[in-house]
Amino acid sequence: MKLRLADPTGLCFGVRRAIEALEAALAEHGTVYALGSPIHNPQEVARLIGLGLVVVDDADEVPQGGVAFIRAHGVGPGAVERLQGRSAVIVDGTCPFVRRAQERASHLEAEGYQVFLVGDRDHPEVQGITARLGRSARVVGRSDEIGEIDDPGLRAGVLSQTTQKAEVFAGVVADLCLKVSELKVFNTICNATAERQNAVRQLARQVDGIIVIGGKNSANTRKLVEISRSQGAPTLWIEKSEELDWRWLEGKLQIGVAAGASTPDWLIKKLITTLAIPQVAKGEGN
Ligand code: SF4
Structure with missing residues (x-):
């Protein structure tokens, strides 16, 4: 045979990088609190728990002065602030591609664009991006979710969840550009x-x-x-x-x-x- x-x-680049950072933190500190499961693999999570990993759902569950790990999908600034409020040592495993999407979303908002994020609103990466935007971002899963746009002079900025399909993103971009007066596009898809x-x-x-x-x-x-x-x-x-x-x-x-x-x-x-x-x-x- x-x-x-x-x-x-x-393993993709971002998850491998995050797990290596987590392993190094476990070797140095003994116990590390991960905000959410660091990887969708039961056997790997069990191995990491054996090394001292503790998975928590919320930043408030990290003990004062504890070591906190942020997984590759990233988190919103609120979670980071709460960790800082607990004097936690933060090990940031956010994938650089996710970080770039976060930064571009903030950049679009700072320039006055209505942000459209193409992705799944329940995904932690999407929640981490929208949480850093002061004004409400619109999360759309497909082009038919754009809906009617009342303001024909709207300046729109669009970007994507990193794992989004290229054809779905392209469909939203194509439809949006017919509905707004200005459209700025950041392709933040990771291949x-x-x-x-x-x-x-x-x-x-x-x-x-x-x-x-x-x-x-x-x-x-x-x-x-x-x-x-x-x-x-x-x-x-x-x-x-x-x-x-x-x-x-x-x-x-x-x-x-x-x-x-x-x-x-x-x-x-x-x-x-x-x-x-x-x-x-x-x-x-x-
Ligand atoms: S953005 Fe790409 S490389 Fe980074 S964690 Fe996601 S799939 Fe992996």
């Missing part, structure tokens, strides 16, 4: 998600089946599974190598492996090592 790894796959999805799309056409490894709570991993299946490839979604179904592998000569952008390297390596061991050695009772 041949194995082929999607390329690129696994990491699209690159990983394209890699699975291509690989799915070249192999007999795809194993996608990643958290069942990871939206980007779920998307990889959907894309693989949409290409007609038999697709197995597992969180760890121990969940492998060896009967599923029977008769397949070429297997593709893909991982979500929140799947750590060690889980991928363990899966590849397990798959490289002859199947007969993994059978029950052998």
Whole structure:
């Protein structure tokens, strides 16, 4: 059986950078409080908890003088102020691409533009961006959510959640420019998600089946599974190598492996090592 790894796959730059910063903080301080789960992967979170991570929902749960970690999606300025009020040591894992989107949103507002943010209003990254805008930003998921604009002289500024699809963003930009007198556009999309999805799309056409490894709570991993299946490839979604179904592998000569952008390297390596061991050695009772 041949194995082929999607390329690129696994951790994106921003999540890898954030986890490395968190590991360094854990090594230095012993206990670190993360505002929200630092990564959508149960096995990696369990590993980090074993190193001293404590996941909290709110800045107010960080003890006075504690070490607080901000994940790659970032947070709003209110959370940072509350951490500072608790004299917390802040380890900021905000991805530079998310930081750039935050700064551009503030820049648009400071220049007097009505900000339109193309994204999911429930996503922490979107909430972190809108929380820093004094005037209300409009969050739109699709172009048909723009609605009527009463002021034909409106100066609008538009940017995107970093993981937004390019075609959705382009659709909002195209519709908005017909409704306002001035439109300033910042393309803040990060290509990491699209690159990983394209890699699975291509690989799915070249192999007999795809194993996608990643958290069942990871939206980007779920998307990889959907894309693989949409290409007609038999697709197995597992969180760890121990969940492998060896009967599923029977008769397949070429297997593709893909991982979500929140799947750590060690889980991928363990899966590849397990798959490289002859199947007969993994059978029950052998
Ligand atoms: S997907 Fe892009 S913007 Fe989001 S954390 Fe990864 S590198 Fe940063």
